[in-house]
Amino acid sequence: MTTWLVPALAGGVVLAGVAGWVGGRSRLVPAVLLLATAAGISVAIAASRSSGPGAAFTDVHLGSLVISRLAAGIVIGGWAALVLQLGVVRSPGVSAGGAAVAILAGVGCSLALATTGFAPMALLLAMTSALIWIRWVHLAGPLLPLRSLGRQSALVFCALVGAVGLLPSERIGAVPAVLTGLLLVGGLVGVVGLLPLSSWVGAASRVAVAEAAVWRIWMVPTGILVVARVLVASPSGLEKVIQLLLVALGLATAIFWGCAGFRADPSTRYWRVLQADVGVMCVGVASGDAAGLAAVALLIVVHWLVGAALSEPQGARSHLVAWLGLSGVPPFGGFAGRVLALFGAAFMGPVVVALLLIVFGLQLAACASGIREAVRRAALRGPRLGESIGLVAALASLAAGLLGGPILSALFGLRV
Amino acid sequence: MIWDAILAAGGFLAGAVALFSMGRRGISVSSLAVGLGVGAVSSLSAGPEGFWCLAGLGAAAAVLIELGGRLPFLDLSARLVGARPVTEKPRVFGDRSVRAVLGAVGLFTARLLSGHLTAGTVATQGPGFACLFIFEVGLIRIGTGRGPADLGLGGFCAGMGAAGFLLLSFPGSAMAVALLAAGTPAVVMVALARATPWETSS
Numbered sequence: 194m195t196t197w198l199v200p201a202l203a204g205g206v207v208l209a210g211v212a213g214w215v216g217g218r219s220r221l222v223p224a225v226l227l228l229a230t231a232a233g234i235s236v237a238i239a240a241s242r243s244s245g246p247g248a249a250f251t252d253v254h255l256g257s258l259v260i261s262r263l264a265a266g267i268v269i270g271g272w273a274a275l276v277l278q279l280g281v282v283r284s285p286g287v288s289a290g291g292a293a294v295a296i297l298a299g300v301g302c303s304l305a306l307a308t309t310g311f312a313p314m315a316l317l318l319a320m321t322s323a324l325i326w327i328r329w330v331h332l333a334g335p336l337l338p339l340r341s342l343g344r345q346s347a348l349v350f351c352a353l354v355g356a357v358g359l360l361p362s363e364r365i366g367a368v369p370a371v372l373t374g375l376l377l378v379g380g381l382v383g384v385v386g387l388l389p390l391s392s393w394v395g396a397a398s399r400v401a402v403a404e405a406a407v408w409r410i411w412m413v414p415t416g417i418l419v420v421a422r423v424l425v426a427s428p429s430g431l432e433k434v435i436q437l438l439l440v441a442l443g444l445a446t447a448i449f450w451g452c453a454g455f456r457a458d459p460s461t462r463y464w465r466v467l468q469a470d471v472g473v474m475c476v477g478v479a480s481g482d483a484a485g486l487a488a489v490a491l492l493i494v495v496h497w498l499v500g501a502a503l504s505e506p507q508g509a510r511s512h513l514v515a516w517l518g519l520s521g522v523p524p525f526g527g528f529a530g531r532v533l534a535l536f537g538a539a540f541m542g543p544v545v546v547a548l549l550l551i552v553f554g555l556q557l558a559a560c561a562s563g564i565r566e567a568v569r570r571a572a573l574r575g576p577r578l579g580e581s582i583g584l585v586a587a588l589a590s591l592a593a594g595l596l597g598g599p600i601l602s603a604l605f606g607l608r609v
Numbered sequence: 610m611i612w613d614a615i616l617a618a619g620g621f622l623a624g625a626v627a628l629f630s631m632g633r634r635g636i637s638v639s640s641l642a643v644g645l646g647v648g649a650v651s652s653l654s655a656g657p658e659g660f661w662c663l664a665g666l667g668a669a670a671a672v673l674i675e676l677g678g679r680l681p682f683l684d685l686s687a688r689l690v691g692a693r694p695v696t697e698k699p700r701v702f703g704d705r706s707v708r709a710v711l712g713a714v715g716l717f718t719a720r721l722l723s724g725h726l727t728a729g730t731v732a733t734q735g736p737g738f739a740c741l742f743i744f745e746v747g748l749i750r751i752g753t754g755r756g757p758a759d760l761g762l763g764g765f766c767a768g769m770g771a772a773g774f775l776l777l778s779f780p781g782s783a784m785a786v787a788l789l790a791a792g793t794p795a796v797v798m799v800a801l802a803r804a805t806p807w808e809t810s811s
Contacts, residue, residue: 312786316793323797330690330757335807347751347760351767354790355744358771358778372722 198258198307201237205230205300213293223292224279230296231272234303238265262606263486264306267414267493270604272299274410274497280582281504282403291404294328297321298407302415311360311426314419315353318384321415322346325407329400338395345392349383352376374434377423378442385416385471387446394450394468398461402504405464409500413471414493421478421486439479440541444548447472451555459566463503466519466559467496470530473552476545477534483607485537490605491597492530495519498590499527502583511583513567518590520560521553526593531556533597613735616653620646620739620773624746627766628712629705633674636762636802640795641671647743647769647791650736651776655784659776662788663769670765670795674802686804690757696808707753715745736777744770756806764794 212226242265260268275295279287301321305314326346330339356376383390393412397405424435447469454465470492477485477492495518502508502515518525531553538545593600601607623646627639644667652660677684686692723738747767754760772787 312789316789320793327689334691334693335756340807343757343760344751344754347754347764348748350764350794351744351747351751354768354771357786357790358740358744358774 197237198234198241198260201234202300202304205234205296205303209293209296209300212296213289215289220287223287223289227279227287227292227296228276230299231276234299235269235272238268238303241265258304258307259309260307263490264418266490266605267418268303268306270494270497271302271410271414274501275299275406277497277501277582277586278403278406278410278504281501281579281586287403290328290331291401294324294404295407295411297324298411302411305415306418311423312357315357315380318416318419319346319350319353319380321412322349322384325412326396328407329396329404332401332404333396333399336399338392338399342392342396345383345390349380349390352380352383356380371434374427374431374438377427377431378435378438381416381420381423382438382442385413385420385475386468387442387472387475388449391446391450391468394461394464397464402506406500406504409467409496413467413496417471417474417478417489417493420475421489424478424481436479436481439475440538440545443472443475443479444545444552445472447476447552448548448555451552451559454559455555455562457559457562459563462559462563463500466556467500469552469556469559470496473531473534473549476549477537480534480537480541482537482540484533487597487601487607488530488533488537490601490607491526491533491593494593494600494604495526495530495590498586498593502587505579505583508580508583509567509570511580511587513564513571514584514587515590516560516563516567518587518594519556520564521557524591524594526590526597527556527560529594529597613653616649617735617739620650620736621742622646624739624743624766625712627743627762628708628746628749631704633758633802636758636798637671637674639762640667640674640765640798643667643743643766643769644670647740647773650739651773651787653736653777655776658784662784663772663776663791666788666791666795667769670799673799677799677803683799684803685800686757686802689800690804692805693807698808704753704755708749711749711753712746715742715749719745737774740770740773740777742770743767743773746770755808757801757804758798758806761794761798761801765791765798768792768794 208226208230212223215222238260241260242262298321301317301324305317305321308314308317323346326339326342330343333339356373359373359376386393393408397408420439424432424439427435450465450469450472454462454469457465474489474492477488479485499515499518502511505511519527521528521531535546535549538549623642626642630636630639644664648660648662648664648667651663673683719738719741722741723734744767747763747765747770749763750759750766751763754763768791772791775783775787775790
């Protein structure tokens with residue numbers, strides 16, 4: 194099962210080192226190494242999946258390395274999104290250090306999704322967060338949002354290792370479920386950036402878009418999927434606690450960042466919209482419903498696509514279509530994902546549904562501001578190739594909305 | 610039983626050292642103290658292997674931090690986070706005062722929690738208290754930290770506290786996980802121990 198996966202991931206670590214070491218001497222080297230790693234790991238995972246039945250999404254053992262269909266889709270999709278990002282910003286925008294961190298973060302997240310042990314999964318997430326933080330501090334200096342993110346990353350590590358320490362006792366019922374639940378959710382909430390640990394948003398807007406893409410492409414989907422997995426695999430007493438915390442924090446995050454996105458400046462708007470959607474995804478995950486999980490997968494795909502389109506700073510037409518895709522207007526992917534989240538959360542009652550509808554309205558208003566700016570700049574032309582790739586990516590979000598079912602089935606094995 | 614209390618008191622003292630230590634020398638002294646304290650506590654379940662494992666890790670980290678000044682390849686702070694100007698910030702209370710107040714709250718919380726927690730199938734109120742207190746010291750160091758070195762030490766204390774609790778729960782099978790939980794932040798702490806603080810400490 195893992196014959197080719199382990200060498201591919203180890204090769205990724207080696208190539209990250211090579212990219213960091215020699216990438217500064219040639220503009221082409223980081224991009225080529227990134228492409229090689231993406232292709233190698235994706236092929237290894239596809240081969241692993243085709244060689245056997247694989248693990249179920251909920252499997253949790255100590256230390257095995259097998260990958261479920263959903264996790265495989267996230268890993269392959271993540272590497273594809275990284276390549277798409279590379280196409281939009283092109284090689285002058287990819288530094289040696291940036292490529293090395295993107296590869297290392299990808300390998301860390303791929304491993305976190307492939308491992309079935311909770312302890313290595315938590316430690317890998319914490320280490321990947323710390324790696325991204327170190328890179329961003331190196332680039333932007335200790336600005337206040339980055340100092341906050343540093344504290345947050347350290348607290349995430351503490352919460353996750355604390356949960357690792359307590360989980361064995363929890364399984365035999367010797368630890369209050371609330372305490373373990375708080376530590377687990379606290380750590381994972383910090384990884385995905387739910388309130389009150391949303392420092393990712395402020396920090397991401399202080400570094401170049403190509404650097405911040407690592408968080409969007411890797412940390413958000415991996416964090417959400419790990420949350421879903423922990424929720425399903427946790428002991429029965431813990432499941433309810435985690436579910437309640439996720440719904441409460443997810444809704445609070447979605448409303449807060451929805452309001453913040455509505456009155457944001459162009460440089461931070463996308464990150465706020467993304468963070469509000471992360472809140473919606475967490476509500477979808479907490480629902481435990483198939484529609485909720487499908488909503489998460491679809492919103493992840495949409496953000497992979499439109500995030501890349503919005504990475505081209507001078508694009509106008511690509512931005513216009515990308516903001517439309519995110520706005521929640523049918524038949525784009527943003528609409529389909531949010532409606533699925535609403536279906537998944539419907540059983541939680543009218544209050545949750547009403548709050549989600551408010552969030553959708555706020556997201557629509559925030560995206561309308563983006564559309565207005567894109568229309569204002571419509572006469573401008575960005576770099577031809579970058580904008581064309583961005584436009585294709587943004588149009589793909591329309592395809593994600595129209596063909597959501599087949600895409601989810603083909604990429605993640607989900608049936609809606 | 611008397612050994613339980615003595616070793617737990619030693620763990621608590623190690624936590625107090627880590628709580629009040631300042632500066633680069635303070636970080637190496639703290640890592641040594643925490644390694645010895647948690648190692649001694651975990652030896653109640655994990656035996657001499659548990660002690661040597663965690664105490665060795667703490668001692669190795671302390672030695673490497675001290676050597677970092679003389680062997681430049683051990684000090685990665687300039688390459689990782691760079692040297693930045695320090696911001697001066699007026700504060701009402703000093704660092705140690707804030708840590709003392711938070712430490713008192715942490716002491717109460719650890720006492721309260723350790724009365725309700727059981728490490729595995731063994732009732733270990735005293736040792737569990739020491740591990741929880743050291744974990745909380747880690748959180749306090751992160752919350753009041755003035756730079757990357759403080760964050761590294763905070764992560765190390767929390768990792769050690771969790772490793773100690775894990776070894777009390779599963780002495781035989783959890784050694785690798787405990788080493789990973791404590792060793793990962795130890796590497797970060799050694800690499801960033803000489804990083805420039807972001808803000809002045811009073």
